[in-house]
Amino acid sequence: MASLSGIRWILSPAIGKHLRKHTKKHGRWLGGLPDRRGIFSARDLWMGSCRRDGLNSHVMIVSIGGGAAGLYFALLMKKADPANDTLVVERNRPDDTFGFGVVFSDATLENFAEADRETHAEITRNFDHWDDIDIHYRGEVLTSTGHGFSGMSRQLLLDILQRRCVELGVRLQFQTEASDLGAYADADLVLAADGVNSVVRSRYAEHFRPQVDWRGNKFVWIGRA
């Protein structure tokens, strides 16, 4: 699972194979350690898989899911070492849209700028920025300031990330359902970026041990075309 703002990543069981292979080859793991839940940061993962005597060695990376998280992760991996063979497998077509927006805090945008200036420039060229949140209640308006958020349509964000992936040489495979992970057994690293109803998480539930607590909630979604 991956979250855009934190850029924290849980890996599929292929990581076990990868860690063993890597440790055997290099004698020790060179990246950081996962946290209590078995989550590596993207940076630690990268350092651990590729750093060897000051040199990078290329790895094969597969992202299951070409949403924002999968695409962004793939482009950062390719950017870190163009020798990496990086593949994104996505069940939908490139322009299938789900018609909702994504919102970034100013802090998230700063992380974007640090990670990849090119996508940050494209995102900031296309978003709407706001600072105030107005609460309308029984004829009164209460304004809360200083929030600093930016929003854009999800499809526009995906377009930007897809273009950048292509520019860097990431392979994008659309209209491909990843149901049999055995097809990616040769990969050094498989990223489960297949969203909230993750097939990977369900398939390997005994390893990830996810805890999902479904509850009722009142929710209003006010869409804007």
Ligand SMILES: Cc1cc2nc3c(=O)[nH]c(=O)nc-3n(C[C@H](O)[C@H](O)[C@H](O)COP(=O)(O)OP(=O)(O)OC[C@H]3O[C@@H](n4cnc5c(N)ncnc54)[C@H](O)[C@@H]3O)c2cc1C
């Ligand atoms: C109505 C709505 C409003 C939202 N508003 C906001 C907001 O304002 N701000 C915000 O930050 N977030 C918002 N979110 C949440 C945001 O959409 C998610 O946080 C974000 O999309 C997560 O990105 P992701 O790449 O992890 O997953 P996803 O965007 O869900 O991408 C997962 C991808 O994996 C693909 N996939 C899944 N299974 C497979 C498979 N087996 N094989 C191949 N491909 C597969 C899917 O087709 C999808 O493209 C909203 C979500 C909804 C539903």
